[in-house]
Amino acid sequence: MSLGPGLRYLPAVASLKLDIEACTGCGTCVEVCPHAVFDISDRKASIKDLDACMECGACSRNCPARALAVSAGVGCAQAIFNSMLTGGPPDCGCGSDQGSSCCS
Amino acid sequence: MIEPVLTAPPPTGWDALRGVLSRWGLGRNRYRVKPGLYGLGSPGPDAPVLVTANYKLSFDAVRRAMAGRDLWLLVLDTVGINVWCAAGKGTFGTDELVIRVRSVGLGDKVRHRVLILPQLGAVGVAGFEVAKRTGFKVVYGPVRVEALPAFLDRGMKALPEMRRVAFPLSERLMLAPLEFLQALRYFAVFLGLAAVWTLGRGGSASDLASAAWPLLGSVVAGTVVVPGLLPWVPFRSFALKGWLVGLAWAGFVCWAKPAGLRMAGGQLLLLPAVSAFLALNFTGASTFTSQNGVNREIGLFARPMAASALAGAVLLILHGVRR
Ligand code: SF4
Ligand code: SF4
Numbered sequence: 001m002s003l004g005p006g007l008r009y010l011p012a013v014a015s016l017k018l019d020i021e022a023c024t025g026c027g028t029c030v031e032v033c034p035h036a037v038f039d040i041s042d043r044k045a046s047i048k049d050l051d052a053c054m055e056c057g058a059c060s061r062n063c064p065a066r067a068l069a070v071s072a073g074v075g076c077a078q079a080i081f082n083s084m085l086t087g088g089p090p091d092c093g094c095g096s097d098q099g100s101s102c103c104s
Numbered sequence: 105m106i107e108p109v110l111t112a113p114p115p116t117g118w119d120a121l122r123g124v125l126s127r128w129g130l131g132r133n134r135y136r137v138k139p140g141l142y143g144l145g146s147p148g149p150d151a152p153v154l155v156t157a158n159y160k161l162s163f164d165a166v167r168r169a170m171a172g173r174d175l176w177l178l179v180l181d182t183v184g185i186n187v188w189c190a191a192g193k194g195t196f197g198t199d200e201l202v203i204r205v206r207s208v209g210l211g212d213k214v215r216h217r218v219l220i221l222p223q224l225g226a227v228g229v230a231g232f233e234v235a236k237r238t239g240f241k242v243v244y245g246p247v248r249v250e251a252l253p254a255f256l257d258r259g260m261k262a263l264p265e266m267r268r269v270a271f272p273l274s275e276r277l278m279l280a281p282l283e284f285l286q287a288l289r290y291f292a293v294f295l296g297l298a299a300v301w302t303l304g305r306g307g308s309a310s311d312l313a314s315a316a317w318p319l320l321g322s323v324v325a326g327t328v329v330v331p332g333l334l335p336w337v338p339f340r341s342f343a344l345k346g347w348l349v350g351l352a353w354a355g356f357v358c359w360a361k362p363a364g365l366r367m368a369g370g371q372l373l374l375l376p377a378v379s380a381f382l383a384l385n386f387t388g389a390s391t392f393t394s395q396n397g398v399n400r401e402i403g404l405f406a407r408p409m410a411a412s413a414l415a416g417a418v419l420l421i422l423h424g425v426r427r
Contacts, residue, residue: 006335056225075393
């Protein structure tokens with residue numbers, strides 16, 4: 001594991017879905033995923049490590065065949081608390097560029 | 105109108121210092137460079153085009169990594185936010201990239217048709233759409249800018265490890281001071297209330313200190329110990345990690361300063377809950393937590409945490425009143 005042992009998040013929560021019919025095996029998802037979630041064999045992608053998915057949305061945004069779906073968002077408790085208070089979408093304070101949060 | 109090619113003075117030591125300060129939320133908040141096309145070295149029509157954010161630190165990191173090479177640097181307007189964060193917000197996005205490619209007249213500056221983006225930019229940019237709209241093919245470079253020279257030298261092929269996001273100790277410890285400083289704001293409020301309460305009832309400054317240090321410790325547990333020891337603290341849930349370290353701390357407090365059952369109960373209920381909450385907040389700084397995962401944690405633990413903290417606070421106040 002690239003993150004090293006111990007740096008794994010909750011199992012069986014990621015919302016990532018692959019439509020294997022639509023997949024053309026182009027390999028873009030393998031390229032953009034920062035957590036090595038995908039594998040390609042026989043010109044089809046497969047999800048080999050779902051629990052590593054951080055729901056960043058890079059794969060679904062870049063899949064030319066639109067074969068991937070994920071509810072992309074920030075894995076950031078403060079953002080989610082804020083959105084509960086304001087009713088808006090979860091948005092981390094990193095807009096103020098403090099380097100903290102979802103994004104440093 | 106085609107915008108002119110921009111130049112920027114070389115980064116100085118002062119820039120680096122301001123960068124560190126801005127990362128910690130000190131000094132000027134947004135630290136930007138002008139968006140547009142920059143030439144590093146003396147790029148010709150075959151020089152590669154790298155794309156980055158107009159956050160000064162990102163910009164300087166690319167310049168530092170690519171020192172001595174000739175290339176084009178296309179800087180998008182992300183309102184001074186780094187690539188990953190801006191991509192999440194959509195400012196480092198398809199539309200901005202397309203507009204910028206056109207406004208700088210990139211098609212006339214270079215003969216090739218390739219844009220090299222940081223891999224994490226893929227969160228906001230749809231490469232195939234950029235290709236459709238501009239004729240430029242998007243190639244995603246490595247996650248870390250330090251690997252860029254190797255990526256280019258290998259003919260724009262990334263090794264698998266260049267594609268992975270890591271979260272090493274050094275990075276976690278870089279973030280810990282910020283987490284701690286942010287939590288200190290809440291602690292300051294507590295200290296103010298506790299001071300009014302203690303001194304108002306004829307207590308001394310040392311009474312105040314003895315009320316404050318256990319809580320300060322639980323803040324350190326949640327903002328420094330958990331981030332630092334992240335892989336080694338049991339549980340995957342950040343809240344549970346924080347709770348466990350906080351519980352160990354509360355146990356230590358009770359052992360070091362025994363003061364009756366009510367006091368012990370109060371500490372054991374309040375301190376771990378505070379650490380748990382702060383550790384949960386560290387999900388925002390981590391590089392591998394998902395929104396659904398954090399939602400799950402909040403659903404499971406927010407209420408028990410709040411109830412435990414409240415019960416603990418009540419017990420501690422009772423202890424204070426009855427003394
Ligand atoms: S990007 Fe889409 S089409 Fe390409 S391999 Fe991945 S899932 Fe299949
Ligand atoms: S959402 Fe992000 S982390 Fe999850 S599979 Fe897609 S690219 Fe990888």
